Amino acid sequence: MDDILLREYQPADLEALYRIDQACYPPGIAYTRRMLRWFLAQHGCHCLVAELDGEPVGFLVAIGEGTVGHIVTLDVLERYRRRGLGTRLLLEAERRMAAAGVRTVELETATTNHAAIAFWRKHGYRTSGVLRSYYPDGQDAYGMYKSLGAGAGPRAREKSGI
Numbered sequence: 001m002d003d004i005l006l007r008e009y010q011p012a013d014l015e016a017l018y019r020i021d022q023a024c025y026p027p028g029i030a031y032t033r034r035m036l037r038w039f040l041a042q043h044g045c046h047c048l049v050a051e052l053d054g055e056p057v058g059f060l061v062a063i064g065e066g067t068v069g070h071i072v073t074l075d076v077l078e079r080y081r082r083r084g085l086g087t088r089l090l091l092e093a094e095r096r097m098a099a100a101g102v103r104t105v106e107l108e109t110a111t112t113n114h115a116a117i118a119f120w121r122k123h124g125y126r127t128s129g130v131l132r133s134y135y136p137d138g139q140d141a142y143g144m145y146k147s148l149g150a151g152a153g154p155r156a157r158e159k160s161g162i
């Protein structure tokens with residue numbers, strides 16, 4: 001995995017990221033090109049691409065606004081999983097968001113996505129509740145969150161007892 005490089009997103013990556021997202025999520029959860037483009041254009045967007053031999057093999061999109069950051073998606077192509085790549089992408093995104101002032105990171109993941117739930121828990125994310133019919137196909141999601149530092153805002157403190 002040492003030969004996998006993390007780098008900034010470039011507009012020319014859009015099609016490759018769309019294809020990775022389609023491969024990583026079932027229909028109804030995967031983003032359309034238009035949705036991905038919209039997220040990538042948002043203020044405070046961090047998009048990191050993991051590249052092997054010039055080809056994207058994974059990526060993460062997060063939006064950090066003020067003290068709250070939101071992980072929009074984290075995708076690693078199946079053949080590159082369980083080698084620490086998701087962890088590398090996440091740690092770098094958390095580092096960047098913390099440097100930009102984010103104190104709490106939130107995300108949603110399907111209640112049936114056991115690999116992702118194990119991944120987020122390993123990285124200190126806790127469940128804030130179930131979001132019924134969160135996805136367009138009707139699937140439920142867990143809301144999850146993590147405090148990045150001692151200065152976490154009131155939203156994080158409210159949730160910390162759950």
Ligand SMILES: CC(C)(COP(=O)(O)OP(=O)(O)OC[C@H]1O[C@@H](n2cnc3c(N)ncnc32)[C@H](O)[C@@H]1OP(=O)(O)O)[C@@H](O)C(=O)NCCC(=O)NCCS
Nearest residue numbers: 024074075076081082083084085086087109115116118119
């Ligand atoms: C979730 C995902 C990003 C993890 O990426 P990854 O590169 O395989 O993650 P890592 O190798 O860094 O895994 C770190 C830890 O997460 C946990 N984990 C990851 N995949 C797991 C699985 N299939 N089953 C159980 N635990 C898992 C393990 O604790 C793992 O550590 P270990 O390998 O030492 O046991 C990847 O499975 C993926 O892209 N899935 C499809 C898209 C998705 O569901 N994204 C997240 C949803 S919001």
